Amino acid sequence: MQQTKQRLLTGNKALAEAIRLEMERDPNVFVMGEDVGVYGGIFGATEGLFQKFGPERVIDTPISETAFIGAAIGAAAEGMRPIVELMFVDFFGVCMDQIYNHMAKIPYMSGGRVKLPMVLMTAVGGGYSDAAQHSQTLYATFAHLPGMKVVAPSTPYDLKGMMISAIRDDNPVVFMFHKTLQGLGWMDQLDASVGHVPEEAYTVPLGKANIVREGTDITIVGIQMSVHQALEAAKRLEQQGIQAEVIDLRSLVPLDKETIIQSVKKTHRLLVVDEDYLSYGMTAEIAAIAAEHCLYDLEAPVKRIAVPDVPIPYSRPLEQFVLPNADKIFREAIQLVNE
Amino acid sequence: MAISKDHLLWMYETMYKIRCYEDKMAEAYAEGKSPVFNIGAGPVPGEMHLATGQEPAAAGMCVHLKKEDTVTAPHRPHHHAIAKGVDLNRMTAEIFGKATGLGKGKGGHMHLFDPDVKFSCGGIVGAGIPHALGAALAAKKKGTDWVAVAFIGEGAANQGAFHESLNMAALWKLPFIVVIENNQYGISVPKTASTAVPSNDVRAAAYGIKGYYVKDNDPIDMYNVSKEAVERARTGQGPSIIEIETYRYLGHFQGDPEVYRDKNEVTLLRQKDPIIRLRNYLLNECGVTEETIAQLENKATFEVDQAYAFARESDYPKPEEALEDVFV
Numbered sequence: 001m002q003q004t005k006q007r008l009l010t011g012n013k014a015l016a017e018a019i020r021l022e023m024e025r026d027p028n029v030f031v032m033g034e035d036v037g038v039y040g041g042i043f044g045a046t047e048g049l050f051q052k053f054g055p056e057r058v059i060d061t062p063i064s065e066t067a068f069i070g071a072a073i074g075a076a077a078e079g080m081r082p083i084v085e086l087m088f089v090d091f092f093g094v095c096m097d098q099i100y101n102h103m104a105k106i107p108y109m110s111g112g113r114v115k116l117p118m119v120l121m122t123a124v125g126g127g128y129s130d131a132a133q134h135s136q137t138l139y140a141t142f143a144h145l146p147g148m149k150v151v152a153p154s155t156p157y158d159l160k161g162m163m164i165s166a167i168r169d170d171n172p173v174v175f176m177f178h179k180t181l182q183g184l185g186w187m188d189q190l191d192a193s194v195g196h197v198p199e200e201a202y203t204v205p206l207g208k209a210n211i212v213r214e215g216t217d218i219t220i221v222g223i224q225m226s227v228h229q230a231l232e233a234a235k236r237l238e239q240q241g242i243q244a245e246v247i248d249l250r251s252l253v254p255l256d257k258e259t260i261i262q263s264v265k266k267t268h269r270l271l272v273v274d275e276d277y278l279s280y281g282m283t284a285e286i287a288a289i290a291a292e293h294c295l296y297d298l299e300a301p302v303k304r305i306a307v308p309d310v311p312i313p314y315s316r317p318l319e320q321f322v323l324p325n326a327d328k329i330f331r332e333a334i335q336l337v338n339e
Numbered sequence: 340m341a342i343s344k345d346h347l348l349w350m351y352e353t354m355y356k357i358r359c360y361e362d363k364m365a366e367a368y369a370e371g372k373s374p375v376f377n378i379g380a381g382p383v384p385g386e387m388h389l390a391t392g393q394e395p396a397a398a399g400m401c402v403h404l405k406k407e408d409t410v411t412a413p414h415r416p417h418h419h420a421i422a423k424g425v426d427l428n429r430m431t432a433e434i435f436g437k438a439t440g441l442g443k444g445k446g447g448h449m450h451l452f453d454p455d456v457k458f459s460c461g462g463i464v465g466a467g468i469p470h471a472l473g474a475a476l477a478a479k480k481k482g483t484d485w486v487a488v489a490f491i492g493e494g495a496a497n498q499g500a501f502h503e504s505l506n507m508a509a510l511w512k513l514p515f516i517v518v519i520e521n522n523q524y525g526i527s528v529p530k531t532a533s534t535a536v537p538s539n540d541v542r543a544a545a546y547g548i549k550g551y552y553v554k555d556n557d558p559i560d561m562y563n564v565s566k567e568a569v570e571r572a573r574t575g576q577g578p579s580i581i582e583i584e585t586y587r588y589l590g591h592f593q594g595d596p597e598v599y600r601d602k603n604e605v606t607l608l609r610q611k612d613p614i615i616r617l618r619n620y621l622l623n624e625c626g627v628t629e630e631t632i633a634q635l636e637n638k639a640t641f642e643v644d645q646a647y648a649f650a651r652e653s654d655y656p657k658p659e660e661a662l663e664d665v666f667v
Contacts, residue, residue: 038599039527062497062533063464063525091463094498128379129436130386131447133462186378186594313661314447315436316384321658 010183012044033085104147161204215245399561411467416460465498494525
């Protein structure tokens with residue numbers, strides 16, 4: 001038992017384990033998408049499933065996102081629980097009609113009579129010079145459109161627990177996993193991509209943020225990579241005598257406003273960090289929540305760090321310039337506290 | 340059909356140059372990525388999709404194209420770019436992320452744009468097809484004899500953009516050609532698992548247009564078929580689909596574990612390499628001398644070496660240049 005508690009898994013193995021457990025539990029669960037079969041998913045989210053469940057339940061599709069995501073909608077309406085992978089979130093453009101006009105709206109338009117218990121999982125994130133069409137996070141694009149839950153876990157533990165919750169949820173869920181937190185052999189090896197994951201099935205609620213570090217001087221809200229960058233910055237801030245509270249948002253829809261508000265009321269300062277574009281994004285949403293609910297608790301203006309409204313550039317110095325990092329967070333936090 | 344010897348020599352030189360280019364890119368890409376393979380490390384970071392083995396498709400078509408003709412290419416674009424005459428120095432510099440690159444380091448290997456020779460490519464499967472459709476529409480509206488060619492992989496023929504574009508191209512009788520490079524795999528998924536028809540040229544029937552099929556990666560056949568399709572397009576006879584059975588010697592991307600295919604497959608394919616076959620054809624059937632071949636090969640190698648030297652010697656862009664070329 002002790003060993004189980006100590007077991008370490010990478011993000012992708014945690015995800016694949018969640019899907020395996022749910023496939024064993026419920027025959028209605030199946031997986032569909034490009035290269036999810038023999039390959040095990042380009043980012044390893046379905047590793048080993050094809051070997052265990054075969055091609056009837058782990059289905060390689062043609063490169064036809066409109067058709068196979070639309071087909072997941074049709075299957076979900078029939079009571080199946082499909083998990084369908086959109087390989088890179090950037091590819092949403094070829095199939096967005098199915099996602100936002102149909103997956104997200106049919107349950108509502110049917111007056112709740114049609115349920116779509118499906119998971120659309122997709123890889124997000126940059127930082128490895130894959131350029132403008134393969135490096136976006138697009139959190140806000142999906143979070144903006146009503147009718148679908150949107151989650152973005154940042155640890156192997158949450159990846160597993162939230163995937164199980166997503167599969168069991170009767171609403172359509174967009175499940176974003178960050179490439180560099182999957183623990184892939186061909187990416188920068190981050191400590192953050194490995195973590196403690198129990199062997200049994202467990203759920204982590206959708207719609208609940210996680211305070212990953214408690215502090216009293218400033219609240220830093222992050223999503224996926226920016227959570228880990230914020231934690232690194234927080235360590236350095238501590239050496240300067242600043243106690244930062246770090247919130248891992250985890251769920252973009254539903255958004256856990258209460259955790260953010262309570263934290264801001266405690267620390268009186270808010271810095272929001274997002275790997276998505278700055279304007280009209282999650283940083284603006286969270287700043288607006290602070291303005292609406294705890295403006296008078298703030299001792300300084302809300303600060304935001306995000307990609308400065310340019311497509312993600314290819315060349316390393318350009319990309320590193322636009323992405324958030326621990327240095328930027330550290331500098332911004334110091335300024336904010338001293339303001 | 341009469342084959343121009345000059346054309347064949349150009350094709351050989353181009354195919355040889357493409358092969359040199361990709362071999363050298365494989366080496367450059369591997370730099371800095373060992374002992375632990377990290378896709379973001381080294382002088383060429385990010386994904387890398389090489390076209391080694393797929394040279395006949397690009398050379399056999401582009402030999403018939405002029406500067407004013409448009410080419411769109413997919414995420415595996417180097418062979419098309421080279422065959423279309425994209426500036427090799429600036430293309431290489433772009434792939435190295437340098438300021439002297441075609442896109443000043445902003446685009447990278449999957450996003451090469453050279454308006455001087457009307458070449459573009461992109462990282463979204465099938466997305467280049469409607470762009471070529473638009474170029475063909477523009478050519479017709481302007482009253483020119485220009486054509487537009489969309490190169491795609493066989494996987495892209497299952498995208499909506501393919502069917503929608505062909506329907507419109509047929510309806511409007513546009514000078515539009517889709518070249519489908521059937522390299523057998525969409526990443527790991529074999530063609531047999533993604534398309535019920537044995538070859539995509541038969542899909543031409545659905546649009547009432549011309550369909551061609553080129554077997555066994557054959558450069559001469561590709562040359563002949565492309566010649567006919569381009570002439571048809573230039574003379575107002577409408578669009579065509581060409582599917583060429585081609586071969587991807589390497590993985591989908593560099594670093595691909597290739598768990599989905601037998602390692603012998605590539606060994607067997609390499610034994611009938613199209614570059615060697617064309618070389619033999621030139622020597623045995625066209626009266627070309629070894630000396631001429633050697634000259635072409637040296638010229639190609641020199642150009643490629645120059646391009647890599649240019650890319651390596653060029654400077655990186657300044658970080659804050661990330662904010663240029665878009666209104667912020």
